Amino acid sequence: MPSRQSLHFSSQFVISCGTVTIDPTTKKVLLIFNRTSKQHLLPKGRKNTSETLESAAVRETFEETGIRCELLPHAFPHRAPLSPEAEKENGEAGEKPLGTEPIAVQQRNSIGVWKIIFWFIAKADSTIAKVEGTQEAYENYDTIWADANAAPRMMTRQGDKEIVTKAIETVLGVEKSEL
Known part of the structure; x- marks a missing residue:
């Protein structure tokens, strides 16, 4: 069976990056509340030219929330191969080392433009x-630190709810049934 494919030239898509930012100490998740649309969302935004995905995720989180974060190394399953250096360090252990790979990629079509969003796990201090x-002048967001057990239910978009749930399970070791 042939694989499904689509082709989009750069004038037809934008790359966005965002985070699920967690404070592991207080078990809180960083959200934004869009006062205009009345939606609870995750911080994210467009990647600038020549910016890495990781840098864009951290920058956009700061710009939209005013909270400084850093990517959190995690053991979320991924398909990225190990670098030769990581293979040497890993040796015979057989486990992948912690990394900061994106935990999800999401696609949305908005007014004929594809938005491709890379989601990362980050940590910050909620205190x-x-x-x-x-x-930005057009952004009308409140910054919210939500309890980890409430955050998934607060999300407006179903995909965001799933991403938050997986991030919480990974970072806090909380099972979906406990959220």
Whole structure:
């Protein structure tokens, strides 16, 4: 059976990056509430030219929330091969080392433009005050630290709910049935 394919030239898509940012100490998840659309969302946005996916995810999280985060190494299953250096370090253990690979990629079609979103797991300290004035003029977001057990149910989009659930399970070791 032939594989499904699609072709989109650069004028037909945007690359976005975002995070599920978790404070493992307080078991809270960073969300934004869009006051205009009344939606709970994850922070994300478009990647700039020559910017890495990882840098875009961290930058967009900061810009939309005022919270500084860093990517969190995790053991989420992925299909990325190990680098030769990681293979040497890993030796005969057979387990993949912790990494910061994206945990999901999501596609949305909005007004004829494909949005391809790479989702990363990040960590931040929920007890530190946010930096004010980081949002773009058109962004009308509240920054929310939600309890991990409530965060998936708060999400407006089903895909975001699934991504948050998987991230919480990975970072906090909480099973889906416990959320």
